[in-house]
Amino acid sequence: MATFQSLPGFREFYPDDQVRRKHLFDLWRRTAHAFGFAEYDAPVLEPLDLYKAKSGEEIEGQLFSFTDKGGREVALRPEMTPTVCRLVGARASALKRPIKWFSIAEFYRYERMQKGRGRCFTQLNADIFGEPGPEAEIELIAMLTQCLTAFGLTEQDFYVRLSDRNLWCYYLAALGLDEPRTRAVLTAVDRHEKYGDEAFQGYTDQFGPIDAEVKAKVLAFLQVKSLAALEATLAPLGSEPITARLADWRKLLGGLQAMGLSRFIEVDLGVVRGLAYYTGFVFEAFDRKGELRALAGGGRYDDLVEKLGGPALPAVGFAIGDMTFALLLEQRGLMPAFAQAADVYCVIGGPAARAAAFADIQTLRATGRRVDYPMKDVGFGKQFKLAADSGAKLALIYGDDEVAKGTVKIRDLNDRAEHEVPRDHVTAVVRDFFTAS
RNA sequence: GCGGUCAUAGCUCAGUUGGUUAGAGCACAAGAUUGUGAAUCUUGGGGUCGCGGGUUCGAGUCCCGUUGGCCGCCCCA
Numbered sequence: 001m002a003t004f005q006s007l008p009g010f011r012e013f014y015p016d017d018q019v020r021r022k023h024l025f026d027l028w029r030r031t032a033h034a035f036g037f038a039e040y041d042a043p044v045l046e047p048l049d050l051y052k053a054k055s056g057e058e059i060e061g062q063l064f065s066f067t068d069k070g071g072r073e074v075a076l077r078p079e080m081t082p083t084v085c086r087l088v089g090a091r092a093s094a095l096k097r098p099i100k101w102f103s104i105a106e107f108y109r110y111e112r113m114q115k116g117r118g119r120c121f122t123q124l125n126a127d128i129f130g131e132p133g134p135e136a137e138i139e140l141i142a143m144l145t146q147c148l149t150a151f152g153l154t155e156q157d158f159y160v161r162l163s164d165r166n167l168w169c170y171y172l173a174a175l176g177l178d179e180p181r182t183r184a185v186l187t188a189v190d191r192h193e194k195y196g197d198e199a200f201q202g203y204t205d206q207f208g209p210i211d212a213e214v215k216a217k218v219l220a221f222l223q224v225k226s227l228a229a230l231e232a233t234l235a236p237l238g239s240e241p242i243t244a245r246l247a248d249w250r251k252l253l254g255g256l257q258a259m260g261l262s263r264f265i266e267v268d269l270g271v272v273r274g275l276a277y278y279t280g281f282v283f284e285a286f287d288r289k290g291e292l293r294a295l296a297g298g299g300r301y302d303d304l305v306e307k308l309g310g311p312a313l314p315a316v317g318f319a320i321g322d323m324t325f326a327l328l329l330e331q332r333g334l335m336p337a338f339a340q341a342a343d344v345y346c347v348i349g350g351p352a353a354r355a356a357a358f359a360d361i362q363t364l365r366a367t368g369r370r371v372d373y374p375m376k377d378v379g380f381g382k383q384f385k386l387a388a389d390s391g392a393k394l395a396l397i398y399g400d401d402e403v404a405k406g407t408v409k410i411r412d413l414n415d416r417a418e419h420e421v422p423r424d425h426v427t428a429v430v431r432d433f434f435t436a437s
Numbered sequence: 438g439c440g441g442u443c444a445u446a447g448c449u450c451a452g453u454u455g456g457u458u459a460g461a462g463c464a465c466a467a468g469a470u471u472g473u474g475a476a477u478c479u480u481g482g483g484g485u486c487g488c489g490g491g492u493u494c495g496a497g498u499c500c501c502g503u504u505g506g507c508c509g510c511c512c513c514a
Binding site for chain 2: 005008051054055059061062078079081082109111112113114115117273274276277293294297319347349350377378379380381382383384385386387388389395397399400401409411413416418
């Protein structure tokens, strides 16, 4: 054995694993539909340039990429965003706005494995195109929240950190920083939680020591945890774009409050996320204990559709990955035990009885009933054990006696009560049993 | 790409200073049991001890290499 292994970082799903995984997807999909999102899908293999265009040349090192037999440079998709931007961009003028789409799809990244991170994983992606205002963020953050609460997770288990790239840019501009310095400060902000003061080393290397007053204000800004504090810090600056942006914040937080979601939301300007393409609000969901990597992340990317060759089209989106999420559910005991149970198990007396049973089995299965039976002739005692182990609610007993009489014995496997019915009534009786229960 | 750590049956693990033919529990299968269930008993299948090399009379055990897992760093769209 073990002559062949699965590739490093790839996962195999035996039935017990697959059923748990499917549970995630089922609830995510139901939630997305509840929010009025339409499902789409797209190729797993894409032109390498699609990702280079979005993320830069360096991205190739983290992709499963190769040259196909036609000489095309291709890559397994590492994310959905460029693909969905292409889909939407291509038909933007024909699609009814707002465009609310989601997908549940598998992605591939050539990375070192870690807890909650593999080389292949599944994400729910949800995006809204065509809505420039914070109404889109309200919708997406609400959906993100419900994608977690649908499993029984509460505000004790997770929270959503909300930040804003625009506000940072306006604020740093008001403090007199130019664009390159702004980017360097945002990089420092991104790293600050992890590295503390050393986070500013990159800035220092580029531009020399950061102005002490600016740094103090940046650090103070990181402490802002509420809209009130945000307004207190920014309103005095009297900056036009900042004033307008604060109105967006009020609208966003007001909407989430009206939906009863405030308890999940924390203002936290320490969230920056990838600098490459986010353009406005950004948000990330974390477990409260802080033991796991991010559960989900998203934000606004108003320039990307156009950058990838489509029309100018505002967009916001988020993604939830399955690996960290499953870890959290396991930790909190919220992963149900799934029994892959049959509805009906047939106990079969012998070759003659088998023929009679097969006819009914086929009829029941055609109506969608999950019916199972032993493939080989085995003793009755063993068959009843098999019936119990199968998780079925009913056993249908086809013994020689019953077959001779033209009847079938029906046993309720929960209370062990039995009764006999004529064979041509069996399918109706079984149907009634399951409709009633 | 870098560092730490681990690898014995499907799973959890034992295996003495290197010493006969590598074990247990669980799981699986057959039987006791051709008409009634979570029990019991008996029996069985299943291992190139991750792989390769070295030391040795002798290696699951010691040494080197390698592959893979886990944890962390870099990165994280």
